[in-house]
Every structure is written in structure tokens, then in C-alpha cells.
Amino acid sequence: MPDPRSDRELLAAHIAGQAGAFDEIVRRYAERLWLLAYRTLDHREDAADAVQDTFVSALRSAPRYRGESEVSTWLHRIVVNACLDRIRRRRRRATEPLAGHDLPAPRDGIDDHLTRLTVADALATLPDDQRMAVVLVDVHGFSIPETAAILGVREGTIKSRCHRARRRLAGLLGHLQPAAPAHRGNARAPDDVQPTTDATTSDGTGGGS
Amino acid sequence: MTTDDGPDLPSLPDTATREALERTRADLAAHGARTPAMPPGLLADVDAALARERAAEAAPPPVRRTPIVGRVLAVVLAAAAAAVLVVTWVTSGPALPPAPTAAPPAPTAPEVPVLAAGDGPAGLRAALGRSDYGPLADAGRLGGCLAAHGVAAGVRPIGARQVVVDGREGVLLVLPTGVAARFRLLVVEPGCAAGAPLTVSDTLVGR
Numbered sequence: 037m038p039d040p041r042s043d044r045e046l047l048a049a050h051i052a053g054q055a056g057a058f059d060e061i062v063r064r065y066a067e068r069l070w071l072l073a074y075r076t077l078d079h080r081e082d083a084a085d086a087v088q089d090t091f092v093s094a095l096r097s098a099p100r101y102r103g104e105s106e107v108s109t110w111l112h113r114i115v116v117n118a119c120l121d122r123i124r125r126r127r128r129r130a131t132e133p134l135a136g137h138d139l140p141a142p143r144d145g146i147d148d149h150l151t152r153l154t155v156a157d158a159l160a161t162l163p164d165d166q167r168m169a170v171v172l173v174d175v176h177g178f179s180i181p182e183t184a185a186i187l188g189v190r191e192g193t194i195k196s197r198c199h200r201a202r203r204r205l206a207g208l209l210g211h212l213q214p215a216a217p218a219h220r221g222n223a224r225a226p227d228d229v230q231p232t233t234d235a236t237t238s239d240g241t242g243g244g245s
Numbered sequence: 246m247t248t249d250d251g252p253d254l255p256s257l258p259d260t261a262t263r264e265a266l267e268r269t270r271a272d273l274a275a276h277g278a279r280t281p282a283m284p285p286g287l288l289a290d291v292d293a294a295l296a297r298e299r300a301a302e303a304a305p306p307p308v309r310r311t312p313i314v315g316r317v318l319a320v321v322l323a324a325a326a327a328a329v330l331v332v333t334w335v336t337s338g339p340a341l342p343p344a345p346t347a348a349p350p351a352p353t354a355p356e357v358p359v360l361a362a363g364d365g366p367a368g369l370r371a372a373l374g375r376s377d378y379g380p381l382a383d384a385g386r387l388g389g390c391l392a393a394h395g396v397a398a399g400v401r402p403i404g405a406r407q408v409v410v411d412g413r414e415g416v417l418l419v420l421p422t423g424v425a426a427r428f429r430l431l432v433v434e435p436g437c438a439a440g441a442p443l444t445v446s447d448t449l450v451g452r
Binding site: 055056058059062063066067070071074075080084087088091092095096155156159170174175176177202203205206209211212213 | 262264266269272273275276281283284290291295299422423
């Protein structure tokens with residue numbers, strides 16, 4: 037029989053020392069966090085490790101949870117950071133196949149048939165901020181406000197990142213002809229703005245694992 | 246600094262671009278729909294990781310290390326003592342018995358702690374983080390033994406060690422309870438198996 041308590045009630049019970057409360061949170065969110073981790077990393081073992089690290093990190097930081105965001109948002113924020121950690125580690129490893137994803141964009145004039153990639157390959161070429169935004173919104177189905185809360189930036193920033201990501205993906209997937217030369221170099225145009233909160237660290241959801 | 250909407254966000258994309266972006270979003274949604282289901286062992290792995298984390302929280306703090314100055318001094322004194330021994334041996338000649346050497350390494354059989362029944366903290370210290378399953382090293386046998394004690398499938402010990410408890414040989418298994426810093430210490434006879442619990446002791450330790 038499902039536990040009728042809300043996520044917040046469960047987390048509060050866990051912090052108060054009640055047996056099994058955190059385990060119920062794990063049962064509720066493991067599948068959802070797995071889906072996001074896999075969609076972000078496209079790698080079973082890495083995604084499984086990211087989920088495991090997420091719950092360990094959440095267990096450690098639970099006493100510092102201040103309830104400023106929903107438990108769901110808090111957990112998704114932790115798994116996003118865990119995924120980003122792994123993406124950065126992959127990049128540091130020269131032998132990682134991810135290096136092979138670093139193909140030129142269609143706007144560089146490569147023939148379409150050479151630049152048609154799978155969705156996973158195409159996502160892997162995106163800058164981290166665009167990739168996370170478009171995965172959360174278009175692949176995972178989060179709303180713009182939910183995504184903004186998870187990533188700790190403004191909604192407008194999410195829209196911008198998604199738009200840039202979609203344009204680049206459209207080219208990589210063969211849906212869009214190469215852009216005019218005037219657009220060259222815009223793929224990495226800085227779109228970072230000030231985070232709306234410092235919740236990514238204040239709630240103990242930093243990227244460390 | 247750019248605005249939130251970014252510098253290259255067109256307000257009115259042309260029809261072809263709009264369609265391309267829609268096809269892209271459809272591809273992304275389809276990509277999401279192809280995500281495989283969560284691996285069946287992932288929850289058990291998460292449980293085990295959480296148990297290790299809880300065990301680490303419950304473990305006593307590490308022994309305070311000697312300050313660096315003390316360690317340097319110890320090294321210097323040891324070197325001086327070795328030098329004195331060498332000089333003594335050289336000046337005294339080979340008629341003297343050889344300088345004492347370190348004892349030969351002990352046989353590699355694992356040390357078996359002797360415990361008193363009910364001494365949970367000592368048992369926890371002895372077994373936590375170890376994997377000395379002895380006669381229960383076979384996964385099937387271990388699983389049967391755990392099941393005989395009502396341990397849910399998928400729950401793995403977070404420590405195991407061959408022990409002697411009140412004179413009886415056994416295997417001590419540290420099991421997670423789902424509560425931080427609380428563990429179930431199960432000691433079973435070597436013949437423990439499915440349907441034969443052969444319990445020596447079964448205690449809870451921790452807060």
C-alpha cells in the first residue's frame with residue numbers, strides 16, 4: 037500500500053529519524069531520476085551511477101533541506117548536477133567516445149548526409165546548459181517554470197537555451213538547411229544570466245559526488 | 246550581457262524554420278519515449294549505497310593522526326636508532342649474533358575475533374566494511390541463509406566476518422535496517438542455509 041504522506045512529510049519524517057521515510061522517497065523517485073539521467077547521459081552505467089550518487093547526496097544533504105523548493109525539484113536538481121559531473125569527466129578522458137560527437141555543425145557547410153546524427157549524438161554536441169534545458173523540456177516534458185526552478189535560472193533563459201538548442205539540433209538532424217554565414221559562431225553565444233537563486237548550493241545540491 | 250531571450254531568438258521564424266523546429270521537437274519527444282526502463286538491480290544498488298553511507302555516518306571518527314612534526318621526529322629517531330645498530334654490528338665484528346630482524350609474516354589465515362553475545366558495538370566494529378563470508382561466500386547459500394532470517398530479497402550485508410561468539414564459531418553479518426546509524430547484527434552458524442537459520446544471535450545496534 038502506497039505511503040499517503042507527501043514528499044515534504046516524508047523528508048521531514050526522515051530528518052526526525054523515522055525509519056523507512058527516506059526509502060519511500062527513493063521508491064517514488066528512482067524511476068523518474070533514472071529516465072532523466074539516461075536521457076541526459078545516454079549511457080546505462082553512467083545513468084545508474086548518477087541516480088545512486090543522487091540519493092546518497094540527498095541523504096547527506098537532507099538535514100540542510102530548507103523547503104524552499106519542492107522535494108521533486110530538489111532531487112532533480114541533484115541528478116542534473118550528477119549528470120553534468122559525469123559529462124565533464126567524460127570530456128576530461130581523452131579516450132571517451134564522446135569526443136567523437138564533436139562534429140562540425142551543418143552551418144560549416146558539410147553535406148547534409150554527413151551531418152545527420154541520431155538524436156542522442158546530436159544532443160551530445162550541445163553545450164551543457166543548452167543540452168540540460170532541451171532535455172528537461174523537450175525530452176523529459178518539464179514545463180519552462182519547472183525547468184527554470186531545477187536549473188536555478190530565469191524562465192527567459194530556459195526559453196533562450198531551448199531555442200538555440202533546437203535550432204542547432206534541427207541542423208544536425210537534417211531538418212534545417214545550414215544557416216546563413218552571419219550566424220556563424222552563435223552556437224556558443226553566451227546566454228548565461230544570473231541565477232534566480234543560489235539554491236544549487238544552498239540546499240546542498242552542489243555538483244560534487 | 247545578453248538578455249534573457251538571447252540575441253538570436255527570432256520573433257517570427259519563417260514557415261520552413263518553424264516546421265523544422267517542430268520536427269526537431271517531435272524527434273526529441275520520440276527519443277524520450279525510447280528510454281529504457283530502470284535496470285532491475287538499480288534499487289538494490291541504491292539501497293546498498295545508502296546503507297554504506299549510513300554505516301559511514303555511524304562509524305567512530307578516525308583516530309587522530311600524529312602531527313606532522315611528531316611524524317618527522319619519529320622518522321629521524323628511527324633512522325638514528327638504525328644507524329647505531331649498524332655501527333655496533335660493524336665495529337663488533339661477525340662474532341656477535343646478528344641484529345634482530347622483524348618477525349616473519351604471520352600466516353595469512355584471517356584473524357577471527359572472539360566476541361561476547363550481545364556486544365553489538367564490538368561486533369559492528371569487527372565486521373563493518375569487511376567481506377569475510379567464510380562458508381557463506383556462495384551467493385546462493387548466503388541468500389538462502391538471509392531469507393531464512395526474514396531478510397528481504399535484494400538486501401545485501403554491508404559487512405561480514407567469521408567470528409567466535411561465546412565459544413561458538415559463526416559468521417557475523419551486518420545488515421541495513423533503513424534507519425540511519427542502526428544495524429541488524431546477525432550471527433549464524435557456518436551451516437546456515439535456506440530453511441536452516443542456525444541463529445547464534447540476532448541483535449539491533451545503533452540509535
